[in-house]
Amino acid sequence: MSKSSDQFDNSDCVCSFGMKLTWDINDPKLPQDTKQYDAFQEWTDGYVRYIYSAEDKNAQRHLSGWAMRNTNNHNCQILKKSCLGVVVCSRNCTLADGTKLQLRPAICDKARQKQQKKLCPNCSSALELVPCRGHSGYPVTNFWRVDGKAIFFQAKGVHDHPRPESKSETEARRSAVKRRMASPHFSQKRRLVEPEPGRYHDMPFPNIHQLTMETPDRFSIIAESNFPIQTQHYTPFQNTEPYKFPYDTHGPTAMADAASPLQKPSNHRLYMARPPCGYDFAVPGYLSSAPYPTALYKDPASPPCEAELNKSCSGLSGMPHTTSSLPNHERSYPDATTKHHSWKQILGKGPYGERGEYPQLSANANHYYNTEYPCRYTGPSPNTPTALQTIITTTTKVSYQPCPKPSVVKYGESIYDMKGLSNCNSVLEETSPNTYSDLKIPEDSSVIKTALSYQDAVPTKIERTENFEGYRYSSYSSNSCPERLAHPYRYEGGEY
DNA sequence: AACTGCGGGTCAT
């Protein structure tokens, strides 16, 4: 198609295979000549497409790290699932060991209702379901379609909330709890959070399984730190089948192998849970502290980039990225229902509602975003204007043109230009900075990085949406290089 | 008990 696509064809898989081909889940005919499949992606995020082998067990099960529930789209050909978000402590309390509670919402409606009636095991305040509004105000949706020997996957939207426990983590935790319960030595006390600082960090690979196995029921341990290094629960890059870890008995060694080189240096799971400020605000810390901050967009070893980022982003937040000082949850807080309702009102009503474009923030909306859901939206910031401009530039470069009904072409083209961001696999392995330039990634990585502040800047609803989505497509349309890449920039909330 | 997929149905755009 485009020259860039040719490049991709020639290059060593700089993006997911699915992304290389232009298709949409709704296409009457999907690519049939698939000779190469994508490795299963547990934590897809953004507008991505993958083509899995029909043999892939995880794909067969339509698994996702995110809590996705089935959604009837009246199309038996395509299975549609929408994200349920994440369950957190309504007070955003910090566990004794500096972690945050980020539970996986029960998929079953009934079970979820029960779940929400429970109290935070740490502070006994209510649990709160943070709904996913990453797709134009609606939950991120995943589409699955079996066609021929392949399973086509397409995701729409960018999760605007922290990750919950993955399914495997939840399962592991449950089974662990069961074992404990069954054990005569089991002590109820042990089920409560036991800080043991450093405990997890001392582990070679303090993966969630280990954590959850040792921690109380219902806990998803997300270490909080001033170094909001974002890591993926398992493997950020599509190397091995990360999702298998939970089922396999590989243990730490396997984790090590699976972990990306970038991931290793850091303390795993040093997520910043629900940072006080939005999107961008986690970036500075992330960038400054992470050993591989800008990796995805630029040569990982590109200090200027980091510095640049720090500069541009830190100003945005106007707050330390350190986590929790935020009183955001300390304020009196409407109950989740009310809150969400208000959100719905904001998005669901009025001219902006439906499309979910972030409406011009009314005082209300602003309040909502800034305080209750700081992660979703950040109020005006000093650097906003600049950021806006940058973003627009970016989207322009990308040439992404939002379309109500994603057309293959539009999709493809915009993605092609940027998808070099994906597949960090090859990028990492090759460690070739040139890869990026060859891929036409915006030289100015800060462009993307600063894009976070975009939200505030975009003047109009439409622009906002378009730019935003354009940005999304361009910046992290690929999940192959998942979280590390994507999250720092977008993440407003919690994990990073 | 909870998960998962299916499909009938409603509602809003």
Added chain:
DNA sequence: ATGACCCGCAGTT
């Protein structure tokens, strides 16, 4: 027509 969402059913884990 489309998409989001609710609900119940049934099979599975």
